[in-house]
Amino acid sequence: MESLKVLYKVGHGPSSSHTMGPRKAAEIFLAKNSDAETFRVTLYGSLAATGKGHLTDTAIREVLEKSAPTEIIWCPEIVKEYHTNGMLFEALKSGEVMDQWTIYSIGGGNIASPEMPQLAGEKVYPITTAEEILAWCDREGKSWWEYVQDCEGDEIWPYLEMIWETMCRTIDNGLCNDGVLPGGLKVARKASTYWLKAKEYGPTVSNRSRLYAYALATAEENASGGEVVTAPTCGSCGVLPAVLRHLNKLNDYHTVRILRALATAGVFGNIAKTNASISGAEVGCQGEIGVACAMAAAAANQLFGGSPAQIEYSAEMGLEHHLGLTCDPVCGLVQIPCIERNAVAAKRAFDAAKYSMLTDGYHTITLDQVMQTMKETGHDLMAKYRETAQGGLAKHFPEC
Numbered sequence: 001m002e003s004l005k006v007l008y009k010v011g012h013g014p015s016s017s018h019t020m021g022p023r024k025a026a027e028i029f030l031a032k033n034s035d036a037e038t039f040r041v042t043l044y045g046s047l048a049a050t051g052k053g054h055l056t057d058t059a060i061r062e063v064l065e066k067s068a069p070t071e072i073i074w075c076p077e078i079v080k081e082y083h084t085n086g087m088l089f090e091a092l093k094s095g096e097v098m099d100q101w102t103i104y105s106i107g108g109g110n111i112a113s114p115e116m117p118q119l120a121g122e123k124v125y126p127i128t129t130a131e132e133i134l135a136w137c138d139r140e141g142k143s144w145w146e147y148v149q150d151c152e153g154d155e156i157w158p159y160l161e162m163i164w165e166t167m168c169r170t171i172d173n174g175l176c177n178d179g180v181l182p183g184g185l186k187v188a189r190k191a192s193t194y195w196l197k198a199k200e201y202g203p204t205v206s207n208r209s210r211l212y213a214y215a216l217a218t219a220e221e222n223a224s225g226g227e228v229v230t231a232p233t234c235g236s237c238g239v240l241p242a243v244l245r246h247l248n249k250l251n252d253y254h255t256v257r258i259l260r261a262l263a264t265a266g267v268f269g270n271i272a273k274t275n276a277s278i279s280g281a282e283v284g285c286q287g288e289i290g291v292a293c294a295m296a297a298a299a300a301n302q303l304f305g306g307s308p309a310q311i312e313y314s315a316e317m318g319l320e321h322h323l324g325l326t327c328d329p330v331c332g333l334v335q336i337p338c339i340e341r342n343a344v345a346a347k348r349a350f351d352a353a354k355y356s357m358l359t360d361g362y363h364t365i366t367l368d369q370v371m372q373t374m375k376e377t378g379h380d381l382m383a384k385y386r387e388t389a390q391g392g393l394a395k396h397f398p399e400c
Contacts, residue, residue, distance in 0.1 A: 001125035001274045003152060004266040008163045009109045009230045013222030014334035016234040017085055017279055017387075018047060018054030021105025025087060026063035028111075033091035033099050039070040040092060045084035046281035047105065048076035049388040053183060053332025055225065076388070080104070082114055084281045084386070107279030107287070108230050125151050125267075128274050130312055130367040133267065137308035144267050144311055145260040145302070160259045160266075166229050167218070167241035173226060174217025181223045183333040185399075191217035208347065210249070215242035215343040223335050232269040232278040235285075235334050236292035238342030240265055243296040243349050247303050257303060264302045265295035268315045268367075275368070276375035280327035281387040283378020285338075289345045290322030290374065294367070296349035301356055309361025316367040317352040318345075323370070324377055326385035328392025331400040337393060 011020040026041075033039075041060055043051050051057060057072045064070040080086035083104040091099040106112050125147075127133050133147055140146075148156060174191045181187045191213050198209035218238035222228045231240040244258055269278070272291040277283045297318035301311045322345070330336040384391030394400060 001123065001128050001270040003122065003124050004148065004156060004263065004270065005159055006110065007108060007230070007232055007266050007269050007273065008160070008262075010163070010166050010227065011109055011230065011234070013225050013228050013234045013237070015054040016109040016230045017105045017107045017281060018051055018056045019059045020109035020230070020234065021085070021111050022047070022056050022087060023059040023063055024109065025089065025103045025105065025111050026060045029089040029091070029101055030064055030067055034067055036068050036091035036093060036098065038068050038092045039064045040073065040090040041070060042073040042075055042088040042090075044075050044086035044088075045079040046387045047085045047087060048074040049390065050329060050332030053329065053389065054334065079383070083112075083279070084383075085279070107277060107282065108232050108273065109234075125270065128271065130268070130271055130315070130371075134308055134312050143264070143302070143308050144298070145263040148263040148267060156263070157259055160262045161255065163229055164244070164255070164258055164262060166227065167231075168245060170221050170226065170228050171214050171217045171241060171245055174221040175213065177220070177224075181220065181335055182225070183223075183331065183335060185331055185333060185335055187223075187335045187339070189220045191220055207246070207250070211242055211246045211346055211350065212343040214245045215239060215346040216339060218242065219339040219342040223333070223339060231265075231295065232273060232291050233280070233288045235280060235338050236288040236342065236345070239289065239292035239345045239349060240296045240299060242342070242346040243300050246350075247300060251303075253303065261299035261302050264311060265299040268298050269295050271367070272319075272371060272374075276371045277378060283375060284325055284381050284386050285327040285341065286319070286322045286325040286374050287378060288327070289341045290319045290325055292342075293322055293345040293349045293352070294318035296346060297352040297356075300350055300353035304353060304357050306353070306357055307361050310356045310359065312367055313359060313361050313363050314353045314356040316363065316365065316370055317355065318349050319367065319374060320365065320370045321348065323374055326381065326392050327387040328385060328394045329387065329389055330394050330397045332389040332394070
């Protein structure tokens with residue numbers, strides 16, 4: 001598995017796979033073809049189907065048009081075998097193609113291609129399944145975050161501190177911003193309202209309202225193109241920060257505790273990315289919100305003082321109960337049902353962590369089995385339920 005620096009990225013929404021990935025690809029292609037007279041970019045599959053709502057064309061143009069005029073071609077009917085989020089970049093001079101590059105945005109802001117192995121990051125984690133890492137924890141007498149420490153060294157902690165600071169800054173921005181989100185659906189921001197109402201209720205409702213507010217704040221910032229952290233994606237970026245911020249406000253943890261929880265969450269995100277997928281276009285929203293819930297549940301359980309087995313159980317529940325979740329963004333925007341899903345998943349992660357604390361941590365279905373099930377289920381989903389905005393809620397919203 002790659003470093004957590006690859007999983008946790010700071011960027012701008014609304015989509016890691018549809019915005020951050022294409023932007024990164026455009027930057028690489030421009031560096032190689034800065035003398036091109038024009039550029040032509042063809043988008044395939046899900047990138048073409050929901051790219052306008054996800055601002056894919058805007059992300060690409062912001063990079064390439066600084067150098068030369070850029071044409072975007074939309075081909076949603078063509079789905080490449082390697083991954084549905086395919087892109088063909090072409091550099092032209094005098095009307096002739098001088099260079100071309102086919103690349104894929106595979107989720108979480110990452111790009112890859114079977115012909116370009118150098119795009120893959122350095123593998124720093126030799127063990128890549130939850131079962132093996134849990135066995136390592138038992139054998140070494142250590143916990144999940146210590147596996148990160150052993151593999152990445154001390155240099156990972158300043159990076160995670162920067163990630164945590166960014167998550168908090170995004171929440172603060174989201175709580176302060178009001179108005180209507182861009183895109184035409186006229187979705188009003190609700191985070192600040194939830195935050196204010198939280199002060200009017202008793203502890204139980206107030207605590208839940210604050211948790212919702214943190215998740216909504218982050219997801220709304222993402223929907224408006226604001227700065228967020230992929231956790232593991234932009235579309236699911238509100239779950240983990242909300243849970244960590246909520247627990248930190250309640251218990252005033254030392255920063256090192258939060259960073260260790262971030263490290264633990266990252267291990268589970270990496271397991272999903274390595275053995276299944278975190279791409280909504282590939283496996284549906286179970287790969288985004290489901291994995292984010294698993295990460296947040298594991299992080300919360302660690303903060304509760306859970307054992308390695310209880311932490312794994314928390315993550316397993318967080319993902320298991322999102323199996324089959326479709327990705328059907330209304331009008332191709334990361335707003336409905338995406339924003340609410342972040343808030344609901346944050347609460348579910350919190351519950352999974354508490355549920356696991358009541359057990360000894362041992363259970364019948366393992367996280368690795370759920371990961372494999374998630375991957376198979378995602379591949380069995382019809383394309384219209386995998387971030388194409390052609391089925392589900394998107395189909396039954398006539399305004400689109």
